[in-house]
Amino acid sequence: MNINQHWLTDITQTPSPNYDERPVPTDISLLVIHCISLPPGEFDNFYIDQLFCNQLDPNKHPYFEKIHQLTVSAHILIKRTGKVVQYVPFDKRAWHAGKSEYEGRERCNDFSIGIELEGTEQIEYTDQQYLQLTAVIQTLLKSYPELSAQRITGHSDIAPGRKNDPGASFDWQRLFCLLNES
Ligand SMILES: [Zn+2]
Numbered sequence: 404m405n406i407n408q409h410w411l412t413d414i415t416q417t418p419s420p421n422y423d424e425r426p427v428p429t430d431i432s433l434l435v436i437h438c439i440s441l442p443p444g445e446f447d448n449f450y451i452d453q454l455f456c457n458q459l460d461p462n463k464h465p466y467f468e469k470i471h472q473l474t475v476s477a478h479i480l481i482k483r484t485g486k487v488v489q490y491v492p493f494d495k496r497a498w499h500a501g502k503s504e505y506e507g508r509e510r511c512n513d514f515s516i517g518i519e520l521e522g523t524e525q526i527e528y529t530d531q532q533y534l535q536l537t538a539v540i541q542t543l544l545k546s547y548p549e550l551s552a553q554r555i556t557g558h559s560d561i562a563p564g565r566k567n568d569p570g571a572s573f574d575w576q577r578l579f580c581l582l583n584e585s
Contacts, residue, residue: 404538406546409492411479411539419455419490421476421498426513428494432549433515434540435500437477437558438522438569442466446483446521455480455490474498477517479539485531487539493547503561511561516543516550524570533574537581552582 405412425431441450442464453459454470461471477499480488491497499517503510518539522528544550557573558566 404542406493406542409494411487411489411542414487414489417452417456417488417490419476419497420457421455421474422491422495425494425496430514430549431493431516431547432554433505433511434543434550434555435511435515435517435558435561436536436555436569436573437499437517437519438524438528438573439477439480439519440521440523444523444526451480451519451521452488477519479516480519480521481532481535481539482521483529483532485529485535487535493543500558500561502565503558505556505561516547520569520573522569522572524567525572527572528569528574533577533581536578537585540582541585552579 410416439451440446441454443466450459455476457474459467459471461468476490476497478489478491478493478497482488493516496512497517498512500511500515505511518536520528520532520536540555558568
């Protein structure tokens, strides 16, 4: 896995219109881990792609009526199979964190990369997801020197009380073990 022009190579590129410029384009200094599944708890479909590309059909599921008009995105999605999809180049600001604060600094979208895991806050993530997440993070750490293993956080940590993802189902120790081994 490599990065070319702020896109990962050898993954699926599904460009989203939901991004804008970072205030400082080179300030990429935090990784934010999220989870998403659409409808909640259902996997292995294209609804997340459709949401991030403003193409989610509200008639397909009652839950979609509430969310189909959101303009949101993340840089990366890692599906249950380990398949990686990128929606926004890393030097642009994806819209994943919302109102948020990390170490006293607000608006985490300005300086972070958002990584979504296809999943829920209750269901264990897959082995393939941990392995691909590790590979993605290692590649990012090599390319963006202001990132580090110490600057990886969960959405729930930067938006406490408002967000709970990636949830108790995410094994942070396992991630850090994998990062140390590789
Ligand atoms: Zn989130």
